[in-house]
Amino acid sequence: MAQPNSSTGPMTGADILVEALLREGVEVIFAYPGGxxxxxxxxxxxxxxxxxxxxxRIEQGGGFAAEGYARVTGKxxxxxxxxxxxxxxxxxxxxxxxxxxxxMVAITGQVPTKVIGTDAFQETPMVGISQQITKHxxxxxxxxxxxxxxxxxxxxxxxxxxxPVLVDIPKNIQQNSIVPDWNSSMNLPGYRPDKKISxxxxxxxxxxxxxxxxxxxxxxxxxxxxxxxxxxxxFAEKSRIPVAMTLQGLGTFPADHYLSLHMLGMHGTVxxxxxxxxxxxxxxxxxxxxxxxxxxxxxFAEHGKIIHIDIDPSExxxxxxxxxxxxxxxxxxxxxxxxxxxxxPLTSDYTSWHRQIDQWRHDEPLKFDAVPSKIIxxxxxxxxxxxxxxxxxxxxxxxxxxxxxxxxxAAQYFRFNDPRMWVTSGxxxxxxxxxxxxxxxxxxxxxRLVIDIDGDGSxxxxxxxxxxxxxxxxxxxxxxxxxxxxxxxMQWEDRFHGGNRAxxxxxxxxxxxxxxxxxxxxxxxxxxxxxxxxxxxxDAALDEMLDSDGAYVLDIxxxxxEHVLPMIPSGMTVRDMIKA
Amino acid sequence: MRHLLSALVQNQPGVLAQVAGMLASRGxxxxxxxxxxxxxxxxxRMTFVVRGDDRVLEQVRKQLEKVxxxxxxxxxxxxxxxxxxxxxxxxxxxxxxRAELKDLVDIFRAKIVxxxxxxxxxxxxxxxxxVQAFVxxxxxxxxxxxxxxGRIALVRSSSPDRSERQSVAS
Numbered sequence: 001m002a003q004p005n006s007s008t009g010p011m012t013g014a015d016i017l018v019e020a021l022l023r024e025g026v027e028v029i030f031a032y033p034g035g036x037x038x039x040x041x042x043x044x045x046x047x048x049x050x051x052x053x054x055x056x057r058i059e060q061g062g063g064f065a066a067e068g069y070a071r072v073t074g075k076x077x078x079x080x081x082x083x084x085x086x087x088x089x090x091x092x093x094x095x096x097x098x099x100x101x102x103x104m105v106a107i108t109g110q111v112p113t114k115v116i117g118t119d120a121f122q123e124t125p126m127v128g129i130s131q132q133i134t135k136h137x138x139x140x141x142x143x144x145x146x147x148x149x150x151x152x153x154x155x156x157x158x159x160x161x162x163x164p165v166l167v168d169i170p171k172n173i174q175q176n177s178i179v180p181d182w183n184s185s186m187n188l189p190g191y192r193p194d195k196k197i198s199x200x201x202x203x204x205x206x207x208x209x210x211x212x213x214x215x216x217x218x219x220x221x222x223x224x225x226x227x228x229x230x231x232x233x234x235f236a237e238k239s240r241i242p243v244a245m246t247l248q249g250l251g252t253f254p255a256d257h258y259l260s261l262h263m264l265g266m267h268g269t270v271x272x273x274x275x276x277x278x279x280x281x282x283x284x285x286x287x288x289x290x291x292x293x294x295x296x297x298x299x300f301a302e303h304g305k306i307i308h309i310d311i312d313p314s315e316x317x318x319x320x321x322x323x324x325x326x327x328x329x330x331x332x333x334x335x336x337x338x339x340x341x342x343x344x345p346l347t348s349d350y351t352s353w354h355r356q357i358d359q360w361r362h363d364e365p366l367k368f369d370a371v372p373s374k375i376i377x378x379x380x381x382x383x384x385x386x387x388x389x390x391x392x393x394x395x396x397x398x399x400x401x402x403x404x405x406x407x408x409x410a411a412q413y414f415r416f417n418d419p420r421m422w423v424t425s426g427x428x429x430x431x432x433x434x435x436x437x438x439x440x441x442x443x444x445x446x447x448r449l450v451i452d453i454d455g456d457g458s459x460x461x462x463x464x465x466x467x468x469x470x471x472x473x474x475x476x477x478x479x480x481x482x483x484x485x486x487x488x489x490m491q492w493e494d495r496f497h498g499g500n501r502a503x504x505x506x507x508x509x510x511x512x513x514x515x516x517x518x519x520x521x522x523x524x525x526x527x528x529x530x531x532x533x534x535x536x537x538x539d540a541a542l543d544e545m546l547d548s549d550g551a552y553v554l555d556i557x558x559x560x561x562e563h564v565l566p567m568i569p570s571g572m573t574v575r576d577m578i579k580a
Numbered sequence: 581m582r583h584l585l586s587a588l589v590q591n592q593p594g595v596l597a598q599v600a601g602m603l604a605s606r607g608x609x610x611x612x613x614x615x616x617x618x619x620x621x622x623x624x625r626m627t628f629v630v631r632g633d634d635r636v637l638e639q640v641r642k643q644l645e646k647v648x649x650x651x652x653x654x655x656x657x658x659x660x661x662x663x664x665x666x667x668x669x670x671x672x673x674x675x676x677x678r679a680e681l682k683d684l685v686d687i688f689r690a691k692i693v694x695x696x697x698x699x700x701x702x703x704x705x706x707x708x709x710x711v712q713a714f715v716x717x718x719x720x721x722x723x724x725x726x727x728x729x730g731r732i733a734l735v736r737s738s739s740p741d742r743s744e745r746q747s748v749a750s
Binding site for chain 1: 588589590593594597598601602605635638639642643645646647648649650651652
């Protein structure tokens with residue numbers, strides 16, 4: 001089929017849309033067709049040499065895949081669905097991308113303009129539905145607006161604090177033909193994403209940094225979003241100030257660095273939480289003082305002053321009052337602080353502070369006790385990490401997860417040295433995220449190793465995407481930690497509800513084999529898989545998975561009695577930390 | 581505490597729903613919200629009365645500014661301003677009480693805009709306090725229907741002394 005001529009002559013709205021995507025540098029789109037988006041799919045076939053269309057097996061899979069793509073590349077992930085149920089299947093993805101500040105452009109077909117508002121077949125008001133779970137949303141009312149709206153959508157999604165943008169396009173708008181105006185300018189008078197730290201703020205920040213004796217950096221997803229990892233590392237090494245990371249900050253500072261305190265918060269390390277609590281200055285950079293980080297927010301970092309820098313002004317003083325709140329792109333801000341330190345180096349002596357932290361780290365490291373002959377989840381992840389490191393693959397291994405215990409163990413025991421290698425649903429905590437987000441990451445980087453570390457509950461939520469993995473020939477690996485339970489809820493039952501199991505058991509009964517049979521499921525999808533349960537089989541099975549050319553699911557039966565530790569219970573303080 | 585915020589927004593479908601939805605979903609308390617056109621066709625002005633302390637006000641302002649179609653947000657109550665609330669009220673008025681009510685209308689500089697055998701419709705604009713005072717005065721006569729726009733406001737051009745100018749306004 002001939003490609004439409006994009007420079008002259010009339011084009012359909014669908015062709016204009018696809019052409020506009022190409023102009024934004026889109027390489028892959030996750031798209032599930034339906035009545036109201038068919039013209040766009042027809043157009044996609046005409047552009048197939050330039051733009052890869054991937055068919056997920058539910059729209060949510062496509063949305064999560066777009067998020068995976070966005071997290072590892074920093075570019076907007078793009079997904080497409082039809083109107084009605086197709087579009088509503090995007091809602092969890094939109095909310096997820098909003099919470100974790102991932103750039104995404106979600107396009108939905110809509111019923112023709114003349115029947116909007118009549119409860120037409122597969123009509124849902126997507127703009128209304130998505131208003132509070134997107135950064136911005138559009139209902140395109142004229143074919144003439146497509147080129148401008150797509151330009152705006154990508155700009156909004158990718159600038160400032162990144163986020164998802166929804167573009168709803170009625171079918172007749174896709175079908176109309178017009179001569180597109182590619183030069184129409186954006187109309188965003190209220191959108192000013194560029195924020196930069198001022199000289200006066202720099203003066204004040206430097207003064208506070210220079211007078212601190214026990215400072216600590218609390219680094220979050222903003223470091224990832226703004227690409228500030230080099231600046232962060234330069235600052236930490238110049239200043240010798242230790243770095244604690246949030247779940248979304250992992251990888252922005254090397255885990256194997258002496259100054260890394262690893263993760264803080266509910267399931268963070270004992271030593272990072274102690275250090276935060278004892279610090280006299282908290283450099284809160286690209287963070288939002290999430291309740292899973294702070295616990296009881298009044299008691300969080302209560303002994304220190306706070307310099308909070310974020311590109312989103314609404315995060316400043318939202319959950320926690322800062323002594324110095326600064327609206328700024330974090331990469332620019334740290335760069336400026338580094339420049340000041342180059343001009344006048346820091347003379348502070350943190351020897352006793354480092355010694356104190358070393359003591360905490362030595363006394364209470366992250367640890368687990370092996371269970372004879374069994375494989376426990378922490379051990380499986382640790383061993384996987386060791387194997388990847390031994391092979392020299394750490395700098396090209398991406399890990400995605402579902403949500404729950406396995407996710408926290410992956411955060412604790414897969415130690416990331418590089419940014420954009422860790423893809424997890426943090427803010428929204430969407431189960432079922434692991435496999436589809438791994439697809440998106442793999443499509444972005446076909447030559448990297450992409451491993452979904454998943455739980456049996458989460459994996460089952462989007463298990464149908466194995467079909468997409470197979471048909472798209474994606475060599476995604478799944479390390480499935482199968483404990484037959486919804487482990488994190490089970491853990492809370494054990495700790496706070498006397499161990500009463502309230503619908504957290506997923507199997508058929510203790511006297512029956514584990515359920516479902518994932519190896520048989522994988523067989524049906526044509527995906528290689530193996531089930532193991534003995535620790536003696538772990539190494540060989542991990543090697544087999546890592547050596548496999550195609551997709552592979554390693555189903556590891558693990559005991560369900562393990563708890564994610566340490567744990568600061570929700571709304572409590574570092575003094576309430578559960579360590580055993 | 582109550583604050584008066586004024587927001588210039590792009591005059592586009594869905595902006596009101598977006599702003600109202602944001603306020604509701606974040607649990608902010610809004611006493612009134614008035615929307616209308618401005619001197620620029622592409623912009624509308626929304627005026628809010630927000631209840632809360634300074635921290636709530638700061639969040640409302642920042643969250644409003646985050647909405648892409650919101651162009652500018654102004655905390656009017658921190659400056660000298662003129663505010664008005666417009667009310668239409670239908671009050672029971674048998675013929676023998678018409679003179680009495682007409683006196684009240686004159687005292688408040690209100691206007692009778694509709695008359696029937698048993699009722700009057702009265703228009704009044706003014707500060708919220710003035711409108712409220714008029715409502716209180718009318719209540720014993722029997723208020724049948726009432727509609728108010730909510731507060732709208734603009735900052736004064738020059739404000740040498742805020743309290744003085746405000747007293748002139750009221």
